[in-house]
Amino acid sequence: MEIFQVVGLGLIAAVLVVILKEEKPEIALQVTVVVGVIIFLFMLGKINSVLTVLKNLARKANIDLLFLTTLLKIVGIAYIAEFGAQVCRDAGSNAIASKIEFAGKVLIMILAVPIVFSILELVLQIMP
């Protein structure tokens, strides 16, 4: 089971971070980053299979693939923004973290504009 590997990795990394935090907080932070990245890369393969299932479903339901890719992009942006913000918050710079989150929200909004437009058009078509 992968979950045991991930949890074990996390525990070991936590111990290492506690050791390092006393002497060299800057390197402790980097250990945290590396653990996050490694766990995500580990999970990426699993996410991939979920994505293929989603794509198949979308094709069967005759949904425009544009919407699905937009959705995926939004998820990706959300994940990356969250990752960066968490690291910054861990390092104690809350201001930068909130700026990153702000940038993520703006970018997601921009991506969502076409979908919002198509919904509006749909509504206008339905309304006589």
Added chain:
Amino acid sequence: MFIKIIGSMVVIFSASMIGFLIAGAYRDRPKELRELQSALLMLETEIGYASTPLSEALDRISKRTDPKISKFLKNVKEHLQKKQGYTAEEAWEKSLMDFYGESSLNLEDKAILSNLGKYIGTSGTSDQIKHIKLAIAQLKNQEKKAESEKYKNEKVWRYMGVLAGILFVLLTI
């Protein structure tokens, strides 16, 4: 994997040895300077009060000092006794070269000793004693410096060898 482990061990071992060697030089220098001072002090009494000939005095002193210096003094004596036409200065200088290579002395210490060599066995008794006293004073000064350098460097080098080895292994593995 097995080769990796053996290679890392070799790297760490050799780096630690280099560190220990450099630390050893810092550790030995004050001791050698101290021994040299006592040897010169003995030489002074031999020349001043007993007025023994130089080669005999060197022979007597070399029996009572620590091995490295004893070897140096014996070398001087042998050069003198071979009767190859060496003056005392040349004999002193020649043996000093060998001694310098083996010891942990630095160039300044060597310069003090070779300065002394110019006067040993040549001028009058009081003059020689004056120069020996001068050399002892200079060596004492050097010893003080060496002592502070030892305090500053010995531990660092001992640690640094081992740590540099581990660092190299960690970076390249």
Added chain:
Amino acid sequence: MDVDLIFKIAGLGILISIIDKVLIQSGRDEQAQMTTLVGVVVVLLVVIQLISRLFESVRTMFQLY
């Protein structure tokens, strides 16, 4: 899953803190500072490579261009 990277970085951190302590104890504060700086830069080089790998895979997975 390359776990050894975590151990490598943590080991570097511990080693650098020991070097730092030895250097400070023998009165070479500037060199200690330099070691810390160099250590952080070396670790950063490793970490940045990993982060670029993360970005690359997220980009291909979620079709962010």
